[in-house]
Amino acid sequence: MKRAPLSEGADWDFELLERYDSAIAEAAAGFGLDTFPNQIEVITSEQMLDAYASSGLPLGYPHWSYGKEFIRNERAYRSGQQGLAYEIVINSNPCIAYLMEENTMAMQALVIAHASYGHNSFFKGNHLFRQWTAPDAIVDYLVFARHYVMECEERHGADAVEAVLDSCHALMSHGVDRYRHAAPLSLKAETARLAEREAHRERQFNDMWRTLPASERPREAQAETQFPPEPQENLLYFIEKLAPALEPWQRELVRIVRKLAQYFYPQGQTKVMNEGWATFWHYTLLNRLHEQGLVTDGFMMEVLKNHTNVVYQPAFDSGHYSGINPYALGFSMFTDLRRICERPDAEDRQWFPQIAGSDWKTTLDFAMRNFKDESFISQYLSPRLIREFRLFAIADHETETDLGVDCIHDDAGYRKVRKLLARQHSLEERVPDIQIQRYAREGDRSLTLHYRRLRGRPLSGAAVEVVKHVRRLWGFPVRLESMGPPEKRARPELMPRL
């Protein structure tokens, strides 16, 4: 059914925005997108620069690093090296999206479809976001954090606060829980568990054990050498709870940074999926509007031009190459997934027997909800896409003089390329595995960190600086030991003790 276009020309006003929004909402509902309510805010480019500096958060605590970010962006923008993103969207409930006033009507509609329906539904549906973020509370928490930091500055001086925040920021990537901890048991459950254990012990009682000679080493001391009993991955959490020399307000600052790090944790792991999903939906929704005749051809040309820019993937040897474009990869994967569902060929049937020919909306919804980049790629990257992107893998081994081409987009290489690309998007590849091994509670209170080397890769030079930051928070000596892979148990090479 053809309807009259909502508007012509590039101009927009608030009434038009609302009409476009309701048209897009209608289309989105038709596809079954489940979203938070939207709050769409129109801002100027100056305000966009402000928002950039605080990682897109609507408000943050004052810190020099945000100033640095602001200055860098402002300069790049003013000198024309860098355009501004068309939108920023915040994972909150209601979902806040920013539109820039300079944009044309077509761009505003693109941004609304992309942010307020694409990203929004991803935030609401993806399991990582559901598990790790509290969209209802984030804005309130930011307000609290800002006030708390400013109050601390007033009481303890800006320098003291800055020192703690600097150190926390250095550890931000190691201040997240990667796995959900079991909820603490209620008193009732705990009592029941103890009673059951007791009963079990009674059933197993055998007086003969008493006659065994006692172990030579005193057990107490043995137990004491190992604290924490298991290595701890969340450095900031450990410091917050156990650092011997921190003041209560400093602990609260550590906690604030830790909470923010946890809030950003899903974002880093779903870049391809999140952007791909949003791009797929702005493309699909606006095309639907166009089919209905709600938007003009000119509108669609402008949208497509921008869309094409966004999903452009330069080849590795072109001057523009700067890594694999998550928009391009994500968009292609979702589009390809839809194609596999709707028009599967023999290859697809062989590679994806479960989803070839299934209902695309259900399949995409399932993919969006239950994966992160790593698993999404290893599950859904099709040979056809590997060919289209002409993906190939280079092996960089320190022991060899040359780089080797490990595998390319051919029958022998599809699985390997897919595996390697997935691994490239995994957390381990980006964040070194550093855990707290020992806290000498009874001794010099020193802290020992272990870096478990990933395939022999060393830490970068900045590690020394980071250890200094840990030392500052901890207040007692801190040691970083670099360990070989667990199975080899190589001798630890020692980093300077600080």
Place this chain on the structure above:
Amino acid sequence: MNRFIDRRLNGSGKSTVNRQRFLRRYKTQVRAEVKRMVGERKIEDMDRGGEVHLPKKDIAEPNFGFGHGGEREFVLPGNREYIAGDRIQRPGGAGGGSGSGAEGGAADSQDDFVFSLSREEFLDIFFDDLELPRLTRTQVGTTDQFKSVRAGYTTQGSPSNLSVKRTLGNALARRIALRGALKQQVATLEAVLAMAAIDGHDRESAQAAEELEQLRSRGSALPFLEELDVRYRNRVLRPQPVARAAMFCLMDVSASMDENKKDLAKRFFTLLYLFLSRKYRHVELIFIRHTDDAEEVDENTFFHDTKSGGTVVCSALELMEKIRAERYADNWNVYAAQASDGDAFGSDPAKSARFLRETLLPATRYYAYLELAEAESMRSSNLWVEYEFLAKDLDNFAMKRAANRENIYPVFRELFSRETQ
């Protein structure tokens, strides 16, 4: 369900505080950069912002990350020629070439972090910890300019200052308070009266009735407005710092003053002008040049016109005093800067020093003398010797010597450094 909000009016500048944090943190580096810029710049350009370069490694925020080495594979798009098993030579040097450029964590780039200082920020750092001489005395004490400001309410004042709202409010409060108290008394008496009527105590009831009557008449006679309700708006006079300054530039343009010396003098005057214009809302410049005799000229003539002749310093001082008395006698902060090579002869130096001590300095906030020497090791000039006595005795007189461009700024800083040090 969806909401649209226009935030454009909220204004930008949320990051201003963060920007200032950044500047504060790198204050030493930024200061050094500003100093460098000052050295390079022309004096006319002093009054604008500038670009600051900071080495990137100084402002890096460290994080645990992977370094070079070990084994890894990475996937790249856009293959054209390679097949599995090909060997590729490692790109020469770190980070360059195809392939590992993407996420190699390549060698730390030595690029500078560049950003612009606004004019205000530049001048702030430029004049950092410089204090206007004798500023305290200007603000309190000798000034006789006052501003009348509101200061609450009083019970006395002129009718034109009557605060009707306050007065009526007070009156209302008084009436309510008094009437309430009367009402209570009336109620008690009425009860007594009723009891007396029942018990038949005639005498008591008559007394109560009389009192009641009295109370009632008092109640109805409560004045609407009383003297003690009246309030007047109060204003007090607060001394106002004089926010304007007159700056006298005195320069010797005799033959011995060559272009180089004039250039030095100009730098010095410009600095002083910039400095004053930051402290005072309004600064007037008066240029006096002198050879044998003094004359008031405009800026261009002052710096660029040549005139030959001898040197009589006193003539310039006398002219300055004349102009000061005529135009800047009251409510002006008078500053003076004199630049000369100090070649004065005969009785002139002594006469000038006396004139300064007795006439000019008491009426001047600050007097700075800059001697433009040929070289640093020059012997003291006649004028310098005489002026040295002044500098010893008086704290609003300062003198320095400068020989080349680089000297000017340090000299200026010394002359105007905080008095507290």
